[in-house]
Structure formats: C-alpha cells, structure tokens
Amino acid sequence: MKPSQSGSNRSQKGYTLGELMIVLVIIGILSSIVYPSYSQYMFETRRSDAWVALTNAAAAQERWYSVNFRFTDAVVNLGGGSSPEGFYAISVESSSTSYRITATAIDTKVQASDTGCTVITLDHLGIQSPNDCWK
Template sequence: MNRGKPMAMSHEKGFSLPELIIVVAIIGILAGIVYPSYSQYMYEVRRSDAWSGLTAAAAAQERWYSINHTYTDSIDNLGGSGSPEGYYSISVEADGSAFTLTATAITTEVQASDSGCTALTLDHFGIQAPESCWK
C-alpha cells in the first residue's frame, strides 16, 4: 500500500498535437485515394443520361420513319434537344435513309470534364461510339 503522496488525478482532456496530425494525415491519404475513383464512377453514372436521351431519340426517329418513310434531321421532331437529366444536349444528322444521334456534354455541367467521353453517338444501325464510353 502506498501511504506517501496520494496519486494525482490527470485532468488532461483531448488529443495531443501529434495524434491530431496523424489522424489528419490518414484522412488526407484516404481522400487522395478515394476521390479520383469516385469522380470516375460519377462520370460513368452520368453517361447513362446520354444513353437515355439517345435511345429515346432513336425510338422517336424510328416512329417518325414509320409514319413519313424518311428520317428527320430536326431534333424538335424527336422530342427536344436535351437529355433527361440535363447533362447532355442531343443533336441529329439525317439524310432520309440514315441517321446519327449525338449527345454532347453541356460545357457548364460537370460532365464536360469526362475526358474522351464528352460526345457519344448512336446511329441507325445501333452502333455506339466511342465504344470505350458505352460500358
């Protein structure tokens, strides 16, 4: 038994500076690893907006063809020039017997930074380009 000085109670609360620096460094490292993967994932998810707009316009183009026996070169005849979520603008090129639809990322939206996949196309054969962007 200790009959000398009573044990002093520690009144220190919180974290020391080295502990805080270590925690902040770990969080920084994890954020540096996770953020680029998350950004790439979000670009891929937003491409589905282009896919939705292009397939809807292609379906409208086929309906137009079944009634008029020619493809239209007016996007207004196909339901408008925007994708459902608004990340892309849709345009059409047609010569009567063939068409190509293009979804172009709107420059003021975040999708404009999707390198290599800012313009997606779908033609009358169903060919999608660039192929690497249609995962």
C-alpha cells in the same frame, strides 16, 4: 482534512494535438486515393443520361420513319435538344435512309471534363461510339 491533491492522480481525457494531426494526415491520404476513383465513377454514372437521351431519340426516330417514310433531322421531333438530366445537348443528322444522333456534353456542366466521352453517338444501325463510353 486531506491535503489538496496534485493533478498527477487525475484522469486525463481527450486527444493530444499530435494525435489529431496524425488522424488528419491519414484522412488526407485516403481522400487523395479515393477521390479520383469517385470522380471517374460519377462520370460513368452521368453517361447514362446520354444513353437514355440517345436511345429515346432513336426510338422516336423510328416512330417518325414509320409514319413519314423518312427520318427527321429536327431534334424537336425526337423529344428535344437536351438529355433528361441536362448534362448533354442532343443533335441529329439524317438522310432519307439513315440517321446519326449525337449527345455532346454541355460545357458549363461537370460532364464536359469526362475525357474521351464528351461526344457520344448512336446511328440507325445501332452502332454506338465510342465503345468505351457505352460500358
């Protein structure tokens, strides 16, 4: 019979608490670097909701003009008062010869934090503003 062996010959498996803490610190540092870029990317992606709504409303406005010989100031005639994904409220100002369609970020949605691009406009000449929000 062999005498019992001590734990010194056993193979240890697993990670130490120190190693796990180092991994968590590295993950935290990477997250703090990546998250702001990801947030900005998501703001820019959600702006496409405003672009779609504005261009669709402009097309509807032009169709309205071709039938009625004037532009409408009723957003309901242009497809409704909100963007397809619901991040923006749509409004329109018009005269007989011009119009301006505005997409305003809804306060209760995350897009309201998109600095500088909470209000996006398109007019009858195709002028888009602010320019940085149409990229």
